[in-house]
Amino acid sequence: MRFLNLIFRNLRRNVLRSLLTSTGVMVLVFVITLIWSILGFLDRATSEKSSNFKGIVTEKWSIPSQMPFAYARTLENGASREDGDVRPEDSMTWQFFIGTIDKNVVGFNSFVFAFCMEPRKLLTMMDELDSLPPGPKAELEKVVETMEKNKQGVIIGQKRLDALNKRVGDKITIFGQNYRDIDLEVEIVGTFPIGRYDNNSCINREYLNASLDAFKARTGKPHRLAEKTLNLVWVRVPDREAFDQLGTQINSSPFFAAPAVKIETASSGVANFLAGYKDLLTIFRWVLAPSILITLAVVISNAISISVRERRKEMAVLKVLGFRPNQILGLVMGEALLLGGIAGAISSIATYYFVNKVLGGIPFPIAFFSSFPVEDGALWWGAAIGLVTAFVGSIIPALSTRSIKIVDVFSKVA
Amino acid sequence: MMQFFDLANAWMLLPASLAAILLTLLLVWAAKIPLIYNLRNLQLRYRTTLLTAVAFTMVIGVLTFMMGFINGLRVLTQSSGIPENVIVLSQGSTDEGISTLAYEDMSDIAQLPQVTRQGDEPLCSREAYMVINQPIDDPQPGRPKRRLLQVRGLDDPVVSANVHGFELLPGSNWFSEAGVRANIDTDKPPMVEVVLGEGIARELGADRSPIEMSSSKDKASLSPGDIIQLESRTLVVAGILKTEGTTFDSEVWAKRSVIGPIFGKNNYTTLVLKTQSKESAMELESFLTGKDPDNKYEKARVNAFTEPNFFKSLGQTNLQLLIGTIFVAIIMAFGGVMGVMNTMFAAISQRMKDIGVLRLLGYGGWQILISFLFESMLIALFGGLLGCAIGFLSNGISMTSVVSSGPGAKAVVFRIVVDAGVLGIGLALSLMMGFFGGLLPAQSAIRLKPLDSLRG
Numbered sequence: 001m002r003f004l005n006l007i008f009r010n011l012r013r014n015v016l017r018s019l020l021t022s023t024g025v026m027v028l029v030f031v032i033t034l035i036w037s038i039l040g041f042l043d044r045a046t047s048e049k050s051s052n053f054k055g056i057v058t059e060k061w062s063i064p065s066q067m068p069f070a071y072a073r074t075l076e077n078g079a080s081r082e083d084g085d086v087r088p089e090d091s092m093t094w095q096f097f098i099g100t101i102d103k104n105v106v107g108f109n110s111f112v113f114a115f116c117m118e119p120r121k122l123l124t125m126m127d128e129l130d131s132l133p134p135g136p137k138a139e140l141e142k143v144v145e146t147m148e149k150n151k152q153g154v155i156i157g158q159k160r161l162d163a164l165n166k167r168v169g170d171k172i173t174i175f176g177q178n179y180r181d182i183d184l185e186v187e188i189v190g191t192f193p194i195g196r197y198d199n200n201s202c203i204n205r206e207y208l209n210a211s212l213d214a215f216k217a218r219t220g221k222p223h224r225l226a227e228k229t230l231n232l233v234w235v236r237v238p239d240r241e242a243f244d245q246l247g248t249q250i251n252s253s254p255f256f257a258a259p260a261v262k263i264e265t266a267s268s269g270v271a272n273f274l275a276g277y278k279d280l281l282t283i284f285r286w287v288l289a290p291s292i293l294i295t296l297a298v299v300i301s302n303a304i305s306i307s308v309r310e311r312r313k314e315m316a317v318l319k320v321l322g323f324r325p326n327q328i329l330g331l332v333m334g335e336a337l338l339l340g341g342i343a344g345a346i347s348s349i350a351t352y353y354f355v356n357k358v359l360g361g362i363p364f365p366i367a368f369f370s371s372f373p374v375e376d377g378a379l380w381w382g383a384a385i386g387l388v389t390a391f392v393g394s395i396i397p398a399l400s401t402r403s404i405k406i407v408d409v410f411s412k413v414a
Numbered sequence: 415m416m417q418f419f420d421l422a423n424a425w426m427l428l429p430a431s432l433a434a435i436l437l438t439l440l441l442v443w444a445a446k447i448p449l450i451y452n453l454r455n456l457q458l459r460y461r462t463t464l465l466t467a468v469a470f471t472m473v474i475g476v477l478t479f480m481m482g483f484i485n486g487l488r489v490l491t492q493s494s495g496i497p498e499n500v501i502v503l504s505q506g507s508t509d510e511g512i513s514t515l516a517y518e519d520m521s522d523i524a525q526l527p528q529v530t531r532q533g534d535e536p537l538c539s540r541e542a543y544m545v546i547n548q549p550i551d552d553p554q555p556g557r558p559k560r561r562l563l564q565v566r567g568l569d570d571p572v573v574s575a576n577v578h579g580f581e582l583l584p585g586s587n588w589f590s591e592a593g594v595r596a597n598i599d600t601d602k603p604p605m606v607e608v609v610l611g612e613g614i615a616r617e618l619g620a621d622r623s624p625i626e627m628s629s630s631k632d633k634a635s636l637s638p639g640d641i642i643q644l645e646s647r648t649l650v651v652a653g654i655l656k657t658e659g660t661t662f663d664s665e666v667w668a669k670r671s672v673i674g675p676i677f678g679k680n681n682y683t684t685l686v687l688k689t690q691s692k693e694s695a696m697e698l699e700s701f702l703t704g705k706d707p708d709n710k711y712e713k714a715r716v717n718a719f720t721e722p723n724f725f726k727s728l729g730q731t732n733l734q735l736l737i738g739t740i741f742v743a744i745i746m747a748f749g750g751v752m753g754v755m756n757t758m759f760a761a762i763s764q765r766m767k768d769i770g771v772l773r774l775l776g777y778g779g780w781q782i783l784i785s786f787l788f789e790s791m792l793i794a795l796f797g798g799l800l801g802c803a804i805g806f807l808s809n810g811i812s813m814t815s816v817v818s819s820g821p822g823a824k825a826v827v828f829r830i831v832v833d834a835g836v837l838g839i840g841l842a843l844s845l846m847m848g849f850f851g852g853l854l855p856a857q858s859a860i861r862l863k864p865l866d867s868l869r870g
Contacts, residue, residue, distance in 0.1 A: 017756055020755050020759070028745070061678060063546070176506065178506060180505050278558055291473075298465055299753040302462060306760040
């Protein structure tokens with residue numbers, strides 16, 4: 001305890017240096033926390049689960065996948081034909097509608113990207129929305145019920161609502177960009193919980209499909225995308241075995257000839273999309289993050305080196321007073337570890353709360369992810385990064401204190 | 415705002431940095447403090463000097479590398495377009511992948527007077543662009559397990575190459591009129607003839623097994639006659655396109671009527687029109703998109719872009735990456751500034767007596783300030799130059815990434831470009847870090863009273 005007290009007092013002796021070093025640690029830990037959170041999220045999204053498998057059915061070859069909506073019913077049943085066949089526990093269809101609320105200006109402040117789906121599936125199949133805490137879940141359930149009653153109801157994420165300068169209750173027309181001549185008149189009935197879906201929207205699939213039917217009735221011919229409206233189907237199965245059997249059922253089904261379809265795990269599907277970003281993510285993981293860690297260690301090492309050089313006399317006195325070389329080494333390292341650990345912890349904990357609670361995630365659009373939450377692990381990463389880099393940075397200056405010779409120091413003084 | 419983030423103008427930072435260095439030297443000369451005094455002090459505290467410089471080197475090295483990556487993407491998208499060409503997509507489409515064009519609409523548009531003619535025929539390229547999900551079985555260590563392969567189906571490759579301004583590398587051929595050739599294994603369907611961009615030829619070449627590699631003519635890249643297996647179909651390389659430095663570098667070209675049905679793409683996605691001049695292209699873009707309500711194309715509703723505008727829009731990803739990199743660079747630089755402040759405050763506390771003597775000798779506060787600022791900027795310059803040199807080592811490295819204008823994206827192969835602009839950013843940031851890192855400590859030095867300094 002006395003030892004710890006000594007370390008604290010030493011740090012307080014040069015408040016400016018302690019402040020500068022800890023500020024350096026904090027900002028660098030902040031960046032590391034952001035980078036590791038993005039990489040951690042993507043790693044999780046691309047690593048296979050052992051249970052509660054989600055499969056993604058898409059067109060076999062082409063990207064973007066555009067299947068006929070007639071595939072939906074068969075795929076939702078897992079293309080099962082016999083009694084022993086596997087049927088998905090749950091499923092969900094995805095139709096993407098891209099539009100603008102200003103026909104003349106297509107830009108950031110008018111752009112709408114919507115998933116057209118069964119509203120209830122938001123609660124059971126959508127990542128993160130299927131595991132909301134009770135409060136936000138109850139709110140979302142209410143919105144879903146409204147969407148089921150009002151087919152023209154739409155949910156728009158908070159950031160998109162702000163960009164569009166609209167609010168819940170407003171009625172808007174979304175002019176189709178990918179569905180030419182399909183304009184959807186919708187009423188904003190709610191928003192998503194703050195986070196991953198801040199820039200997305202959700203429209204009831206029945207409304208889109210009814211609009212396509214209305215187009216056919218109006219023009220006498222089907223819309224040019226009429227047979228290409230189904231972009232993805234998600235199916236949920238309990239385990240890998242069921243997933244493999246489902247794959248066999250879908251691959252052998254004569255129903256999916258033109259276009260052919262494929263099923264892959266959600267993790268594999270995400271990895272597919274991220275393949276193009278492989279080099280960028282490699283740079284994040286193996287160049288950027290290590291460089292920041294090295295810079296961090298260097299900043300700490302510099303501060304400790306200066307401190308050791310300035311206190312050679314003091315250390316010689318400690319030796320005279322009976323402190324052993326290892327104790328002095330411990331004292332110096334203790335200062336570095338305390339400074340690094342506390343500054344790192346403060347930084348990552350503050351980052352966790354500020355980014356998740358205030359910003360609603362790290363705004364870094366990549367593939368189909370618009371923002372990333374700071375990982376729960378960040379609550380302890382900061383302290384760990386601070387401690388490890390402080391250890392690495394201070395070990396050499398600390399070891400140098402062992403070689404301080406009392407005679408040399410005092411002969412200079414004399 | 416956009417101009418602020420335009421790397422094309424960043425080269426100006428290089429002469430600006432050199433001017434800042436000259437100005438500093440001029441101030442040091444005017445301050446009449448011998449340079450050797452500062453240099454000896456840095457030498458005396460060589461460990462601290464080196465550690466501080468290493469922090470600068472790390473920050474600037476990473477920044478130069480990241481900026482080189484983004485600059486490579488910028489150069490790629492900006493050098494892909496021909497100003498005389500106009501790209502036509504279906505209305506509402508900004509990406510070729512989701513465009514669908516009717517043949518009759520394309521034929522009508524191709525007859526417009528702005529379109530150049532070659533003999534009796536309009537000079538245009540009718541294309542079906544598709545992105546194919548290519549699984550890679552047994553990938554080589556460090557290689558991807560899948561790739562988004564960009565395939566462009568063409569009616570007439572010679573006309574298309576003329577429109578896009580590409581030619582084949584020596585020893586290459588275009589795919590035949592049939593677009594296929596007999597398979598060695600007669601039980602299998604004919605092989606699809608393809609022409610590859612140089613970049614994708616390198617990428618696909620790197621996926622070959624050691625046995626395939628040992629028997630190939632070109633170890634670094636696929637070459638004419640090589641085979642690519644794409645699920646159950648066999649593709650044979652007819653030729654390699656000279657496409658280095660453009661987005662077409664990542665494309666596979668094949669006969670549309672052959673490749674389209676294989677991958678379920680039976681429609682055209684893109685029409686590229688060659689006009690007489692840049693002005694004609696802009697006029698045609700305006701006419702087709704109805705920018706002028708009194709003079710617009712009314713037979714079909716389409717989206718049109720001059721090629722430079724189209725490829726510029728693909729640079730949106732670059733802007734996002736650039737903003738992200740600038741954010742990270744500023745934060746890292748802030749950390750570096752803290753490091754140099756520590757060093758300079760320590761230098762001042764060790765040299766309080768020196769400062770007192772200098773003041774008693776008649777040196778003014780500003781001269782002391784310049785002296786300490788010079789030291790911190792010298793450390794920054796040394797570390798920054800080393801960082802720039804390390805970052806420069808990445809120049810020319812081949813990378814893959816994605817460029818996008820919103821929905822849809824293009825996977826591209828490109829090279830990192832560390833040019834004068836990138837080096838200018840690195841050097842300027844380094845000097846700024848040195849300046850701000852040294853300013854506060856130097857100010858604290860001039861506030862010291864001479865006699866107090868001498869008392870220590």
